[in-house]
Amino acid sequence: MKRTNKKTKGKPRKSNRKKVRQVSILDRMIRALPVTEAQIQKGLTWGLIGVFILGAFSVGHYSGINQRVSSELASAVGSAGFEVKRVEVTGINRIDELKVYEITLAQKDRSMMLVDIDQVRDDLLGNGWIKEARISRRLPDTLVVEITEREPAAVWQRDGKLSLIDQTGFPLEDISKENLPDLPVVVGRKANKQVPELTALLDAAPALRPMITGATWIGNRRWNLEFDSGETLALPEGRDTAAAALLNFARMDGVNRLLGRGVVHFDLRDAERAYLRMPPKKNSEPES
DSSP: OOOOOTTTTTOOOOOOOOOOOOOOHHHHHHHHSSSOHHHHHHHHHHHHHHHHHHHHHHHHHHHTHHHHHHHHHHHHHHHTTOBOOEEEEEOOSSSOHHHHHHHHGGGTTSBGGGOOHHHHHHHHHTSTTEEEEEEEEETTTEEEEEEEEOOEEEEEEETTEEEEEETTOOEEEEEOGGGOOSSOEEESTTGGGGHHHHHHHHTTOTTTGGGEEEEEEETTTEEEEEETTSOEEEOOSSHHHHHHHHHHHHHHHHHHOOTTSSOOEEEOOSSSOOEEEOOOOOOOOOOO
């Protein structure tokens, strides 16, 4: 007679098969990344925090909170001693130093944080003499202004008005005949814009440059040059053509000494020949 174990009777037997865990496509992609799940989780957490901060900043910006906070912070910095008290200016030779201080000192007794560096620079560049200006803060209380000046290269004459201009033709300031400097005079309504081209033209004959006292821009198309010995040289139109004519004149003057010989006007506008004009003869006095 068989004995039956009551404890095991009626209970199902445990299966030896292990359940296979299904892996999703997302899990496979995450496992394929060169980071751990913990790092991904941390990144997501910081990302959510960043979105929250950005949202709060946007709300604050449109409601004016950020501006009030910045203003209060600037005031606190100023109260701590970081206010504009001094201005140091370097690079000044020709311009009026007081003009620079007048513009820059408009920022006086303001918090260093509230000084609009770009605005100060733009205001300084409004002065024709100032080519470049660099503004910097030196804590606790100093603004440093570095000036690069323009160099006067000629006098621009038009419609009875005289102005100093630099080598690019940029107007620096108006002057009077009594204060006329020892610089070449360019004449014509738009002659100042042609100064760079005139400079390149004179480079074709450097031996003549010291003797040239002025240049007139004729008809907005060509130059007449004036020499210190009193002569006028009419050049043809066109950059290359004018340069060739000027170089040819320099060679002729080097060989035959054309300047200072009583000729009033040289005309080289015709490529085939040169024309000379002598001063008018004075009428002889009647015999007594």
